[in-house]
Amino acid sequence: MREITLSQAVNEAIAEEMRRDPTVFLLGEDVAEAGTPFKVLSGLVEEFGTERVIDTPISEPGFMGLAVGAAMTGARPIVDLMFGDFIFLIMDQLCNQAAKIHYMSGGKLNVPLVLRTNMGATRRSAAQHSQSLQALVAHIPGLKVAMPSSAYEAKGLMKTAIRDNNPVVIFEDKLMYQDKAPVPEEEYLIPFGVANIKREGKDITLIATSSMVQVAEKAAELLAAEGISAEVIDPRTIVPLDEATLLKSVRKTSRAIVIDEGHQSYGITAEIASRLNEKAFYHLDAPVLRMGAMDVPIPFSPALEDITVPTPEGVAANARRLCAGEMIHAAE
Amino acid sequence: MSPAKKTNSADYLRMYRQMVRIRTFEDNANQLYLSAKMPGLTHMYSGEEAVAVGICEALTDDDRITSTHRGHGHCVAKGADFKQMFCELLGKEEGYCRGKGGSMHIADQSHGNLGANAIVGGSMGIATGSALRAKLMGQDDVTVCFFGDGATAQGLLYEVMNMAALWKLPVIYACENNGYSEYTKTAEIAAGSITARAEAFGIEAFKVDGQDVLAVNELTQKLVARCRKGEGPFFIELETYRYHGHHVGDINRAYYRSKDEEKEWKENRDPIIRFRAWLVEQGIATEEEIEAMNAEVEKDAAAAVAYAEAARYPDVSEVDMHVYAD
Numbered sequence: 001m002r003e004i005t006l007s008q009a010v011n012e013a014i015a016e017e018m019r020r021d022p023t024v025f026l027l028g029e030d031v032a033e034a035g036t037p038f039k040v041l042s043g044l045v046e047e048f049g050t051e052r053v054i055d056t057p058i059s060e061p062g063f064m065g066l067a068v069g070a071a072m073t074g075a076r077p078i079v080d081l082m083f084g085d086f087i088f089l090i091m092d093q094l095c096n097q098a099a100k101i102h103y104m105s106g107g108k109l110n111v112p113l114v115l116r117t118n119m120g121a122t123r124r125s126a127a128q129h130s131q132s133l134q135a136l137v138a139h140i141p142g143l144k145v146a147m148p149s150s151a152y153e154a155k156g157l158m159k160t161a162i163r164d165n166n167p168v169v170i171f172e173d174k175l176m177y178q179d180k181a182p183v184p185e186e187e188y189l190i191p192f193g194v195a196n197i198k199r200e201g202k203d204i205t206l207i208a209t210s211s212m213v214q215v216a217e218k219a220a221e222l223l224a225a226e227g228i229s230a231e232v233i234d235p236r237t238i239v240p241l242d243e244a245t246l247l248k249s250v251r252k253t254s255r256a257i258v259i260d261e262g263h264q265s266y267g268i269t270a271e272i273a274s275r276l277n278e279k280a281f282y283h284l285d286a287p288v289l290r291m292g293a294m295d296v297p298i299p300f301s302p303a304l305e306d307i308t309v310p311t312p313e314g315v316a317a318n319a320r321r322l323c324a325g326e327m328i329h330a331a332e
Numbered sequence: 333m334s335p336a337k338k339t340n341s342a343d344y345l346r347m348y349r350q351m352v353r354i355r356t357f358e359d360n361a362n363q364l365y366l367s368a369k370m371p372g373l374t375h376m377y378s379g380e381e382a383v384a385v386g387i388c389e390a391l392t393d394d395d396r397i398t399s400t401h402r403g404h405g406h407c408v409a410k411g412a413d414f415k416q417m418f419c420e421l422l423g424k425e426e427g428y429c430r431g432k433g434g435s436m437h438i439a440d441q442s443h444g445n446l447g448a449n450a451i452v453g454g455s456m457g458i459a460t461g462s463a464l465r466a467k468l469m470g471q472d473d474v475t476v477c478f479f480g481d482g483a484t485a486q487g488l489l490y491e492v493m494n495m496a497a498l499w500k501l502p503v504i505y506a507c508e509n510n511g512y513s514e515y516t517k518t519a520e521i522a523a524g525s526i527t528a529r530a531e532a533f534g535i536e537a538f539k540v541d542g543q544d545v546l547a548v549n550e551l552t553q554k555l556v557a558r559c560r561k562g563e564g565p566f567f568i569e570l571e572t573y574r575y576h577g578h579h580v581g582d583i584n585r586a587y588y589r590s591k592d593e594e595k596e597w598k599e600n601r602d603p604i605i606r607f608r609a610w611l612v613e614q615g616i617a618t619e620e621e622i623e624a625m626n627a628e629v630e631k632d633a634a635a636a637v638a639y640a641e642a643a644r645y646p647d648v649s650e651v652d653m654h655v656y657a658d
Binding site for chain 1: 396398429433439447456459461462468475653655656
């Protein structure tokens, strides 16, 4: 199978959907000729014109609001938010408006829009361009949240998101845009709420999102060399969450670590760990651990930044201790 | 009143009737609240009827509006039905939003009302986005964005007016200036001129007497026609007044506005009294016909209230319905 980058996969997904459905359009800062700073959207304006690939002023709440209104009245906007950190700027439009309109209207109004943005540290971008804020939006009923872990997922989830009748937020890890993966030439969609078992194992389950899937897979390799068999699961969407697949795995392995690049506290990891505790308690041989970014603003200095996020070695170390029966806390 | 143009008596009578419907709706809603039959809180539109009616009478059902926390007037003026509105206010299953929105979120998609919004200025993006959709999809409908003078303090307005002007979107920003931003005089929260804010973006802005339904309607008709030709956006500042407090519980308000001022507006600038006198003077309706119309509206409202009071609440199984669309 051919291999393409995550960036190309996103681009292909959007182009295919724009060809299929004339109501789909893109808007955001520097999405047209510039194709975004990460060049993810390069070439789309040439095919679809500036009417459907719209460069906006630097007005995040404004263009997010426009997308909500366009979505409510029959279009399918894809909003490009240049950095995930800017989500704080659009919170009212996303969480008070987009997320609630279907419910508040008793199901009469729909808001079919996609907000694509990014996440991820270690790009030396410091505290306002490095956050992974998926927990903030996952907390709000009415929003769906997808976190692709490779080019394959990025394309299939994007196409599903564009066809979904709800506001969907897609967080792409900005360090993965150039990562290649096999992506079929023929069309495919990845349904929401269906986790992917990346690697089967029997001793411990590593549940990981986005780029943390790579971290978990590398950790699994390290553990395999020591005779510990780790299962790696990528939920692919956080909302909806494929709880059944996660529970089934944990009931089998009896141990789990949940890894996500959001901050350690009050995050996606806490939510998943809690569900496992509630629904698989008697199957657990050890506490479910959370591993996220340290509870500090992401620092600039490489010497500091690299220690704020989970690493394969760190995951493997925690897994080793869990499998050895040590009741540990990840923060120690 | 504006110069008489007796081109269409039926239109004038409908405008009058719609203004009376709003006033009557609000009188009933206020009673429901005061008698503790209505949950939550609400904001009365009484006094501002000529704004909603003058504007909405210039629109079709395909044209969209976005409304505010003070939104019952917009909803009625855009064509909503009393029964479904009262049901919504009382949280009943047959309400426009199945009781999930209430007074502050009432929406009526069938007539193009995209909904009231409880975030001040929260719908400015939605209205402008609706206009962007119209332009992108080659549709000729116009969107009117209602908001108050208080909402001119929100930054979102300036972001969306900039984009609307850049892209010539068919949207009309209708600023209902009732003189008060909640419990504070507008002069204390808004520096400079309201219309100049829009003019800074190259948007043609107009100031109109919001108590004169014909003046409002005449201006809006022109602007809607120009919007359909691609000459939008526009901005209208409508000078008006709310008779009640900011919300129904805002009873003792002498600290921010005088009883004399309220009396002056109610007695000398009331939009319904003024229009009624004009209709009689012009020979469009007799006093008797107007009284009969008023009585009919009151009867409709009373029946709708009784219906809503007796209507069912939504089944508890609906609580997690409509979180996500299929």
